[in-house]
Amino acid sequence: MKRVFLFVLDSVGIGEMPDAADYGDEGSNTLLAASKSPYFSMPNMRKLGYFNIDGVEIGEKEAHPAASFARMMELSKGKDTTTGHWEIAGIISKSPMPTYPDGFPEEIIAEFEKETGRKVICNKPYSGTDVIRDYGEEHMKTGALIVYTSADSVFQVAAHEEVVPVETLYHYCEIARKILHGKHGVGRVIARPFVGTPGNFTRTSRRHDFSLVPPQTTMLDQLKDAGYDVLAVGKINDIFAGKGITDFIRTDGNADGIEKTIKWMDRDFNGLCFINLVDYDMLYGHRNDVDGYAKALTYFDEQLPRILEKMQDEDILMITADHGCDPSTPSTDHSREYVPLILYGKQIKAGINYGTRKGFGDIGATVLSYFGIPSKIEGTSILDNTDTVL
Structure with missing residues:
Protein backbone atom coordinates (compact mmCIF):
# COMPACT_ATOMS: atom_id res chain seq x y z
CA MET A 1 0.00 0.00 0.00
CA LYS A 94 -0.06 31.66 -18.30
CA SER A 95 -1.71 34.87 -17.12
CA PRO A 96 -2.55 36.10 -13.63
CA MET A 97 -6.09 35.89 -12.35
CA PRO A 98 -7.89 39.26 -12.23
CA THR A 99 -7.51 41.53 -9.23
CA TYR A 100 -9.49 44.61 -8.26
CA PRO A 101 -7.44 47.30 -6.47
CA ASP A 102 -10.30 49.79 -6.98
CA GLY A 103 -13.12 47.40 -6.13
CA PHE A 104 -15.37 45.42 -8.45
CA PRO A 105 -17.04 47.03 -11.48
CA GLU A 106 -20.51 48.46 -11.02
CA GLU A 107 -22.07 45.89 -13.33
CA ILE A 108 -20.75 43.01 -11.21
CA ILE A 109 -22.04 44.53 -7.97
CA ALA A 110 -25.40 45.41 -9.54
CA GLU A 111 -25.92 41.85 -10.76
CA PHE A 112 -24.89 40.42 -7.38
CA GLU A 113 -27.33 42.75 -5.59
CA LYS A 114 -30.13 41.79 -7.97
CA GLU A 115 -29.55 38.04 -7.59
CA THR A 116 -29.19 38.09 -3.79
CA GLY A 117 -31.80 40.75 -3.07
CA ARG A 118 -29.38 42.53 -0.76
CA LYS A 119 -27.37 45.73 -1.09
CA VAL A 120 -23.58 45.71 -1.03
CA ILE A 121 -21.35 47.87 1.19
CA CYS A 122 -17.57 48.48 1.13
CA ASN A 123 -16.46 47.02 -2.27
CA LYS A 124 -12.79 47.83 -1.91
CA PRO A 125 -9.57 46.08 -0.85
CA TYR A 126 -9.60 45.60 2.91
CA SER A 127 -8.15 43.57 5.75
CA GLY A 128 -10.59 40.86 6.79
CA THR A 129 -10.53 41.85 10.44
CA ASP A 130 -10.66 45.59 9.75
CA VAL A 131 -13.58 45.30 7.34
CA ILE A 132 -15.93 43.78 9.91
CA ARG A 133 -14.78 46.32 12.48
CA ASP A 134 -15.57 49.21 10.12
CA TYR A 135 -18.67 47.86 8.36
CA GLY A 136 -20.05 45.23 10.74
CA GLU A 137 -22.46 47.51 12.56
CA GLU A 138 -23.88 48.95 9.31
CA HIS A 139 -24.30 45.41 8.01
CA MET A 140 -26.24 44.40 11.12
CA LYS A 141 -28.53 47.43 10.89
CA THR A 142 -29.23 47.20 7.15
CA GLY A 143 -28.65 43.57 6.19
CA ALA A 144 -26.33 44.73 3.38
CA LEU A 145 -23.54 42.31 2.46
CA ILE A 146 -19.94 43.34 3.08
CA VAL A 147 -18.09 42.70 -0.17
CA TYR A 148 -14.35 43.27 -0.26
CA THR A 149 -11.19 42.05 -1.95
CA SER A 150 -7.42 42.08 -1.45
CA ALA A 151 -4.30 42.02 -3.59
CA ASP A 152 -5.29 38.44 -4.43
CA SER A 153 -7.86 37.37 -6.98
CA VAL A 154 -10.72 37.08 -4.50
CA PHE A 155 -14.32 38.22 -4.06
CA GLN A 156 -15.03 38.03 -0.33
CA VAL A 157 -18.44 38.28 1.29
CA ALA A 158 -18.66 38.89 5.04
CA ALA A 159 -21.90 38.55 6.99
CA HIS A 160 -22.88 38.16 10.64
CA GLU A 161 -24.23 34.69 11.37
CA GLU A 162 -27.28 36.13 13.15
CA VAL A 163 -28.11 38.37 10.19
CA VAL A 164 -27.34 35.96 7.36
CA PRO A 165 -27.35 32.25 8.24
CA VAL A 166 -24.15 30.54 7.12
CA GLU A 167 -25.89 28.30 4.58
CA THR A 168 -27.53 31.40 3.07
CA LEU A 169 -24.14 33.11 2.90
CA TYR A 170 -22.78 30.07 1.07
CA HIS A 171 -25.67 30.32 -1.38
CA TYR A 172 -24.88 33.98 -2.01
CA CYS A 173 -21.27 33.01 -2.71
CA GLU A 174 -22.44 30.37 -5.18
CA ILE A 175 -24.36 33.15 -6.94
CA ALA A 176 -21.20 35.28 -7.04
CA ARG A 177 -19.23 32.34 -8.39
CA LYS A 178 -21.63 32.03 -11.33
CA ILE A 179 -21.40 35.77 -12.01
CA LEU A 180 -17.61 35.90 -11.83
CA HIS A 181 -16.41 34.12 -14.95
CA GLY A 182 -14.54 34.98 -18.14
CA LYS A 183 -12.50 38.16 -17.75
CA HIS A 184 -13.89 38.50 -14.22
CA GLY A 185 -13.09 34.91 -13.28
CA VAL A 186 -11.50 35.51 -9.88
CA GLY A 187 -9.63 32.61 -8.35
CA ARG A 188 -11.87 32.35 -5.30
CA VAL A 189 -15.15 33.60 -3.93
CA ILE A 190 -14.86 33.38 -0.14
CA ALA A 191 -17.63 33.29 2.46
CA ARG A 192 -16.48 35.09 5.62
CA PRO A 193 -19.01 34.61 8.43
CA PHE A 194 -18.48 36.47 11.69
CA VAL A 195 -20.11 36.85 15.11
CA GLY A 196 -20.07 39.27 18.03
CA THR A 197 -21.19 42.80 18.74
CA PRO A 198 -20.01 46.20 17.45
CA GLY A 199 -16.46 46.75 18.64
CA ASN A 200 -16.05 43.05 19.34
CA PHE A 201 -16.60 41.20 16.06
CA THR A 202 -14.65 38.01 15.32
CA ARG A 203 -14.55 35.81 12.24
CA THR A 204 -15.65 32.21 12.67
CA SER A 205 -14.10 29.01 11.38
CA ARG A 206 -16.95 28.45 8.94
CA ARG A 207 -15.20 30.21 6.09
CA HIS A 208 -15.76 28.49 2.76
CA ASP A 209 -13.95 29.01 -0.56
CA PHE A 210 -15.67 28.67 -3.92
CA SER A 211 -12.89 28.25 -6.47
CA LEU A 212 -12.76 28.14 -10.21
CA VAL A 213 -12.77 24.59 -11.54
Whole structure:
Protein backbone atom coordinates (compact mmCIF):
# COMPACT_ATOMS: atom_id res chain seq x y z
CA MET A 1 0.00 0.00 0.00
CA LYS A 2 1.62 3.22 -1.22
CA ARG A 3 0.71 6.53 0.38
CA VAL A 4 1.98 10.07 -0.12
CA PHE A 5 1.36 12.79 2.46
CA LEU A 6 1.81 16.18 0.80
CA PHE A 7 1.82 19.11 3.23
CA VAL A 8 1.52 22.68 1.96
CA LEU A 9 2.69 25.10 4.65
CA ASP A 10 0.63 27.95 3.24
CA SER A 11 2.82 30.96 2.34
CA VAL A 12 6.10 29.68 3.81
CA GLY A 13 8.31 30.94 0.99
CA ILE A 14 12.09 30.81 1.19
CA GLY A 15 13.28 33.91 -0.65
CA GLU A 16 12.50 36.22 -3.54
CA MET A 17 12.38 34.83 -7.07
CA PRO A 18 14.27 36.59 -9.90
CA ASP A 19 11.07 38.33 -11.04
CA ALA A 20 10.04 39.46 -7.53
CA ALA A 21 10.48 43.13 -8.49
CA ASP A 22 7.71 42.75 -11.08
CA TYR A 23 5.36 41.99 -8.20
CA GLY A 24 6.70 44.62 -5.81
CA ASP A 25 8.32 41.92 -3.66
CA GLU A 26 12.03 42.71 -3.76
CA GLY A 27 13.74 41.52 -0.59
CA SER A 28 10.91 39.25 0.55
CA ASN A 29 11.97 36.13 2.41
CA THR A 30 9.25 34.68 4.60
CA LEU A 31 11.23 31.93 6.30
CA LEU A 32 14.17 34.23 7.01
CA ALA A 33 11.84 36.84 8.52
CA ALA A 34 10.21 34.29 10.82
CA SER A 35 13.60 32.86 11.82
CA LYS A 36 14.60 36.19 13.35
CA SER A 37 11.93 35.84 16.01
CA PRO A 38 13.03 34.49 19.41
CA TYR A 39 10.08 32.07 19.15
CA PHE A 40 11.48 30.33 16.04
CA SER A 41 12.79 26.80 16.47
CA MET A 42 12.75 24.04 13.84
CA PRO A 43 15.32 21.38 14.85
CA ASN A 44 13.31 18.51 13.38
CA MET A 45 12.93 20.17 9.99
CA ARG A 46 16.63 21.02 10.11
CA LYS A 47 17.42 17.32 10.54
CA LEU A 48 15.43 16.55 7.40
CA GLY A 49 17.51 19.08 5.43
CA TYR A 50 15.23 22.13 5.45
CA PHE A 51 18.10 24.52 6.13
CA ASN A 52 20.23 22.82 3.44
CA ILE A 53 17.94 23.94 0.60
CA ASP A 54 19.59 26.31 -1.87
CA GLY A 55 19.16 29.91 -0.80
CA VAL A 56 18.12 29.10 2.77
CA GLU A 57 20.60 30.89 5.00
CA ILE A 58 19.29 30.32 8.50
CA GLY A 59 20.44 28.17 11.37
CA GLU A 60 22.93 25.36 11.08
CA LYS A 61 22.94 23.09 8.05
CA GLU A 62 22.55 19.37 8.68
CA ALA A 63 25.66 17.32 7.92
CA HIS A 64 23.64 14.19 7.13
CA PRO A 65 20.07 15.17 6.20
CA ALA A 66 17.45 12.47 6.74
CA ALA A 67 15.51 13.64 3.67
CA SER A 68 16.23 14.92 0.18
CA PHE A 69 15.25 18.42 -0.80
CA ALA A 70 14.91 21.06 -3.52
CA ARG A 71 14.04 24.69 -4.15
CA MET A 72 11.00 25.16 -6.37
CA MET A 73 10.58 28.03 -8.86
CA GLU A 74 7.05 29.07 -9.83
CA LEU A 75 6.41 29.27 -13.57
CA SER A 76 2.84 30.56 -13.38
CA LYS A 77 2.02 34.25 -13.48
CA GLY A 78 0.79 35.26 -10.05
CA LYS A 79 1.44 34.62 -6.38
CA ASP A 80 -1.89 33.51 -4.98
CA THR A 81 -3.12 30.35 -3.31
CA THR A 82 -5.06 28.95 -6.23
CA THR A 83 -2.27 29.53 -8.74
CA GLY A 84 0.33 27.96 -6.45
CA HIS A 85 -1.71 24.86 -5.63
CA TRP A 86 -2.80 24.37 -9.22
CA GLU A 87 0.83 24.49 -10.32
CA ILE A 88 1.78 21.92 -7.67
CA ALA A 89 -0.88 19.71 -9.29
CA GLY A 90 0.44 20.38 -12.78
CA ILE A 91 -1.27 23.46 -14.23
CA ILE A 92 0.86 26.44 -15.26
CA SER A 93 -1.26 29.60 -15.35
CA LYS A 94 -0.06 31.66 -18.30
CA SER A 95 -1.71 34.87 -17.12
CA PRO A 96 -2.55 36.10 -13.63
CA MET A 97 -6.09 35.89 -12.35
CA PRO A 98 -7.89 39.26 -12.23
CA THR A 99 -7.51 41.53 -9.23
CA TYR A 100 -9.49 44.61 -8.26
CA PRO A 101 -7.44 47.30 -6.47
CA ASP A 102 -10.30 49.79 -6.98
CA GLY A 103 -13.12 47.40 -6.13
CA PHE A 104 -15.37 45.42 -8.45
CA PRO A 105 -17.04 47.03 -11.48
CA GLU A 106 -20.51 48.46 -11.02
CA GLU A 107 -22.07 45.89 -13.33
CA ILE A 108 -20.75 43.01 -11.21
CA ILE A 109 -22.04 44.53 -7.97
CA ALA A 110 -25.40 45.41 -9.54
CA GLU A 111 -25.92 41.85 -10.76
CA PHE A 112 -24.89 40.42 -7.38
CA GLU A 113 -27.33 42.75 -5.59
CA LYS A 114 -30.13 41.79 -7.97
CA GLU A 115 -29.55 38.04 -7.59
CA THR A 116 -29.19 38.09 -3.79
CA GLY A 117 -31.80 40.75 -3.07
CA ARG A 118 -29.38 42.53 -0.76
CA LYS A 119 -27.37 45.73 -1.09
CA VAL A 120 -23.58 45.71 -1.03
CA ILE A 121 -21.35 47.87 1.19
CA CYS A 122 -17.57 48.48 1.13
CA ASN A 123 -16.46 47.02 -2.27
CA LYS A 124 -12.79 47.83 -1.91
CA PRO A 125 -9.57 46.08 -0.85
CA TYR A 126 -9.60 45.60 2.91
CA SER A 127 -8.15 43.57 5.75
CA GLY A 128 -10.59 40.86 6.79
CA THR A 129 -10.53 41.85 10.44
CA ASP A 130 -10.66 45.59 9.75
CA VAL A 131 -13.58 45.30 7.34
CA ILE A 132 -15.93 43.78 9.91
CA ARG A 133 -14.78 46.32 12.48
CA ASP A 134 -15.57 49.21 10.12
CA TYR A 135 -18.67 47.86 8.36
CA GLY A 136 -20.05 45.23 10.74
CA GLU A 137 -22.46 47.51 12.56
CA GLU A 138 -23.88 48.95 9.31
CA HIS A 139 -24.30 45.41 8.01
CA MET A 140 -26.24 44.40 11.12
CA LYS A 141 -28.53 47.43 10.89
CA THR A 142 -29.23 47.20 7.15
CA GLY A 143 -28.65 43.57 6.19
CA ALA A 144 -26.33 44.73 3.38
CA LEU A 145 -23.54 42.31 2.46
CA ILE A 146 -19.94 43.34 3.08
CA VAL A 147 -18.09 42.70 -0.17
CA TYR A 148 -14.35 43.27 -0.26
CA THR A 149 -11.19 42.05 -1.95
CA SER A 150 -7.42 42.08 -1.45
CA ALA A 151 -4.30 42.02 -3.59
CA ASP A 152 -5.29 38.44 -4.43
CA SER A 153 -7.86 37.37 -6.98
CA VAL A 154 -10.72 37.08 -4.50
CA PHE A 155 -14.32 38.22 -4.06
CA GLN A 156 -15.03 38.03 -0.33
CA VAL A 157 -18.44 38.28 1.29
CA ALA A 158 -18.66 38.89 5.04
CA ALA A 159 -21.90 38.55 6.99
CA HIS A 160 -22.88 38.16 10.64
CA GLU A 161 -24.23 34.69 11.37
CA GLU A 162 -27.28 36.13 13.15
CA VAL A 163 -28.11 38.37 10.19
CA VAL A 164 -27.34 35.96 7.36
CA PRO A 165 -27.35 32.25 8.24
CA VAL A 166 -24.15 30.54 7.12
CA GLU A 167 -25.89 28.30 4.58
CA THR A 168 -27.53 31.40 3.07
CA LEU A 169 -24.14 33.11 2.90
CA TYR A 170 -22.78 30.07 1.07
CA HIS A 171 -25.67 30.32 -1.38
CA TYR A 172 -24.88 33.98 -2.01
CA CYS A 173 -21.27 33.01 -2.71
CA GLU A 174 -22.44 30.37 -5.18
CA ILE A 175 -24.36 33.15 -6.94
CA ALA A 176 -21.20 35.28 -7.04
CA ARG A 177 -19.23 32.34 -8.39
CA LYS A 178 -21.63 32.03 -11.33
CA ILE A 179 -21.40 35.77 -12.01
CA LEU A 180 -17.61 35.90 -11.83
CA HIS A 181 -16.41 34.12 -14.95
CA GLY A 182 -14.54 34.98 -18.14
CA LYS A 183 -12.50 38.16 -17.75
CA HIS A 184 -13.89 38.50 -14.22
CA GLY A 185 -13.09 34.91 -13.28
CA VAL A 186 -11.50 35.51 -9.88
CA GLY A 187 -9.63 32.61 -8.35
CA ARG A 188 -11.87 32.35 -5.30
CA VAL A 189 -15.15 33.60 -3.93
CA ILE A 190 -14.86 33.38 -0.14
CA ALA A 191 -17.63 33.29 2.46
CA ARG A 192 -16.48 35.09 5.62
CA PRO A 193 -19.01 34.61 8.43
CA PHE A 194 -18.48 36.47 11.69
CA VAL A 195 -20.11 36.85 15.11
CA GLY A 196 -20.07 39.27 18.03
CA THR A 197 -21.19 42.80 18.74
CA PRO A 198 -20.01 46.20 17.45
CA GLY A 199 -16.46 46.75 18.64
CA ASN A 200 -16.05 43.05 19.34
CA PHE A 201 -16.60 41.20 16.06
CA THR A 202 -14.65 38.01 15.32
CA ARG A 203 -14.55 35.81 12.24
CA THR A 204 -15.65 32.21 12.67
CA SER A 205 -14.10 29.01 11.38
CA ARG A 206 -16.95 28.45 8.94
CA ARG A 207 -15.20 30.21 6.09
CA HIS A 208 -15.76 28.49 2.76
CA ASP A 209 -13.95 29.01 -0.56
CA PHE A 210 -15.67 28.67 -3.92
CA SER A 211 -12.89 28.25 -6.47
CA LEU A 212 -12.76 28.14 -10.21
CA VAL A 213 -12.77 24.59 -11.54
CA PRO A 214 -9.24 23.73 -12.72
CA PRO A 215 -9.22 24.14 -16.52
CA GLN A 216 -6.94 21.20 -17.23
CA THR A 217 -6.19 17.70 -16.00
CA THR A 218 -4.35 17.71 -12.69
CA MET A 219 -2.32 15.21 -10.73
CA LEU A 220 -5.45 14.69 -8.60
CA ASP A 221 -7.55 13.77 -11.63
CA GLN A 222 -4.97 11.27 -12.83
CA LEU A 223 -4.74 9.60 -9.44
CA LYS A 224 -8.51 9.35 -9.08
CA ASP A 225 -8.96 8.08 -12.65
CA ALA A 226 -6.35 5.39 -11.98
CA GLY A 227 -8.35 4.17 -8.98
CA TYR A 228 -6.26 5.74 -6.22
CA ASP A 229 -7.59 7.58 -3.20
CA VAL A 230 -7.19 11.36 -3.12
CA LEU A 231 -7.82 12.68 0.39
CA ALA A 232 -7.97 16.42 1.01
CA VAL A 233 -7.35 18.08 4.38
CA GLY A 234 -8.18 21.73 5.00
CA LYS A 235 -8.98 24.00 2.06
CA ILE A 236 -7.55 21.67 -0.61
CA ASN A 237 -11.04 20.52 -1.62
CA ASP A 238 -12.13 24.15 -2.02
CA ILE A 239 -9.05 25.13 -4.03
CA PHE A 240 -9.74 22.40 -6.59
CA ALA A 241 -13.54 22.81 -6.47
CA GLY A 242 -13.73 19.14 -5.46
CA LYS A 243 -12.27 18.03 -8.81
CA GLY A 244 -10.12 14.92 -8.46
CA ILE A 245 -10.91 14.50 -4.75
CA THR A 246 -12.31 11.22 -3.37
CA ASP A 247 -12.73 12.31 0.26
CA PHE A 248 -12.11 15.48 2.25
CA ILE A 249 -12.22 16.95 5.72
CA ARG A 250 -12.35 20.60 6.74
CA THR A 251 -10.14 22.00 9.47
CA ASP A 252 -10.14 24.78 12.03
CA GLY A 253 -6.56 26.01 11.84
CA ASN A 254 -3.15 24.36 11.80
CA ALA A 255 -3.40 22.38 15.02
CA ASP A 256 -6.71 20.85 13.94
CA GLY A 257 -5.31 20.12 10.48
CA ILE A 258 -2.31 18.33 11.94
CA GLU A 259 -4.47 16.29 14.32
CA LYS A 260 -6.88 15.26 11.58
CA THR A 261 -4.01 14.30 9.29
CA ILE A 262 -2.39 12.18 12.01
CA LYS A 263 -5.74 10.47 12.57
CA TRP A 264 -6.06 9.79 8.84
CA MET A 265 -2.56 8.27 8.86
CA ASP A 266 -4.16 5.33 10.70
CA ARG A 267 -6.57 4.93 7.80
CA ASP A 268 -6.04 2.26 5.16
CA PHE A 269 -5.88 3.96 1.79
CA ASN A 270 -3.81 3.75 -1.35
CA GLY A 271 -2.96 7.13 -2.82
CA LEU A 272 -2.47 10.76 -1.83
CA CYS A 273 -3.34 12.74 1.29
CA PHE A 274 -3.03 16.43 0.34
CA ILE A 275 -2.94 18.84 3.32
CA ASN A 276 -3.05 22.63 3.55
CA LEU A 277 -2.08 24.35 6.80
CA VAL A 278 -3.43 27.87 6.39
CA ASP A 279 -2.62 29.74 9.61
CA TYR A 280 0.82 30.94 8.49
CA ASP A 281 -0.81 32.94 5.73
CA MET A 282 -4.21 33.83 7.13
CA LEU A 283 -3.34 34.65 10.73
CA TYR A 284 0.27 35.81 10.60
CA GLY A 285 1.59 36.69 7.13
CA HIS A 286 -1.32 38.95 6.19
CA ARG A 287 -1.18 40.59 9.61
CA ASN A 288 2.59 41.15 9.65
CA ASP A 289 2.90 39.11 12.84
CA VAL A 290 6.49 37.84 12.80
CA ASP A 291 6.33 36.23 16.24
CA GLY A 292 3.01 34.55 15.52
CA TYR A 293 4.42 33.19 12.26
CA ALA A 294 7.48 31.86 14.07
CA LYS A 295 5.38 30.22 16.78
CA ALA A 296 3.26 28.47 14.12
CA LEU A 297 6.37 27.12 12.39
CA THR A 298 7.77 25.98 15.73
CA TYR A 299 4.49 24.21 16.51
CA PHE A 300 4.59 22.30 13.23
CA ASP A 301 8.16 21.29 13.95
CA GLU A 302 7.18 20.06 17.42
CA GLN A 303 4.43 17.91 15.92
CA LEU A 304 6.60 16.55 13.10
CA PRO A 305 7.93 13.55 15.10
CA ARG A 306 4.32 12.37 15.59
CA ILE A 307 3.84 12.46 11.82
CA LEU A 308 7.08 10.62 11.15
CA GLU A 309 6.23 7.93 13.69
CA LYS A 310 3.01 7.16 11.83
CA MET A 311 4.73 6.62 8.49
CA GLN A 312 4.65 3.14 6.99
CA ASP A 313 7.36 1.53 4.88
CA GLU A 314 5.91 2.66 1.53
CA ASP A 315 4.83 6.12 2.69
CA ILE A 316 6.43 9.30 1.35
CA LEU A 317 6.26 12.64 3.12
CA MET A 318 6.48 15.79 1.00
CA ILE A 319 6.54 19.29 2.55
CA THR A 320 6.27 22.41 0.41
CA ALA A 321 4.52 25.80 0.14
CA ASP A 322 2.47 27.70 -2.44
CA HIS A 323 3.95 31.25 -2.32
CA GLY A 324 5.39 33.63 0.26
CA CYS A 325 3.82 36.15 2.66
CA ASP A 326 6.73 37.88 4.38
CA PRO A 327 5.44 39.18 7.73
CA SER A 328 8.31 41.65 8.10
CA THR A 329 7.73 43.79 5.00
CA PRO A 330 5.37 46.80 4.89
CA SER A 331 3.10 44.87 2.54
CA THR A 332 0.47 42.52 3.97
CA ASP A 333 0.10 40.75 0.61
CA HIS A 334 1.53 37.49 -0.72
CA SER A 335 5.10 37.64 -1.99
CA ARG A 336 6.69 36.14 -5.09
CA GLU A 337 9.12 33.61 -3.60
CA TYR A 338 10.72 30.26 -4.15
CA VAL A 339 9.18 27.47 -2.08
CA PRO A 340 10.87 24.49 -0.42
CA LEU A 341 10.41 20.81 -1.07
CA ILE A 342 11.27 18.08 1.42
CA LEU A 343 11.10 14.41 0.30
CA TYR A 344 11.25 11.83 3.08
CA GLY A 345 10.54 8.13 3.51
CA LYS A 346 12.10 4.70 3.35
CA GLN A 347 11.61 4.78 -0.43
CA ILE A 348 13.67 7.96 -0.77
CA LYS A 349 17.43 8.16 -0.65
CA ALA A 350 18.44 10.75 1.91
CA GLY A 351 20.70 13.74 1.56
CA ILE A 352 20.25 14.52 -2.13
CA ASN A 353 20.05 18.19 -3.06
CA TYR A 354 18.01 18.48 -6.25
CA GLY A 355 18.89 22.15 -6.59
CA THR A 356 16.39 24.56 -8.07
CA ARG A 357 13.51 22.93 -9.95
CA LYS A 358 11.73 24.91 -12.64
CA GLY A 359 8.05 24.59 -11.85
CA PHE A 360 6.01 23.47 -8.86
CA GLY A 361 4.53 20.87 -11.21
CA ASP A 362 7.56 18.68 -10.55
CA ILE A 363 5.85 17.86 -7.25
CA GLY A 364 2.71 16.53 -8.92
CA ALA A 365 4.76 14.68 -11.53
CA THR A 366 6.80 13.07 -8.75
CA VAL A 367 3.65 11.84 -7.03
CA LEU A 368 2.37 10.32 -10.29
CA SER A 369 5.74 8.71 -10.92
CA TYR A 370 5.70 7.05 -7.51
CA PHE A 371 2.37 5.43 -8.34
CA GLY A 372 3.54 4.40 -11.80
CA ILE A 373 1.09 6.68 -13.62
CA PRO A 374 2.32 8.25 -16.89
CA SER A 375 2.11 11.98 -16.34
CA LYS A 376 -0.21 14.17 -18.41
CA ILE A 377 0.57 17.30 -16.42
CA GLU A 378 3.15 20.06 -16.72
CA GLY A 379 6.13 18.97 -14.67
CA THR A 380 9.00 16.49 -14.50
CA SER A 381 9.32 13.86 -11.80
CA ILE A 382 12.22 14.22 -9.43
CA LEU A 383 12.15 10.44 -8.98
CA ASP A 384 12.43 9.49 -12.65
CA ASN A 385 16.10 8.84 -12.13
CA THR A 386 15.93 5.34 -10.63
CA ASP A 387 19.12 5.72 -8.62
CA THR A 388 17.30 8.15 -6.32
CA VAL A 389 14.75 5.59 -5.14
CA LEU A 390 15.63 2.65 -2.93
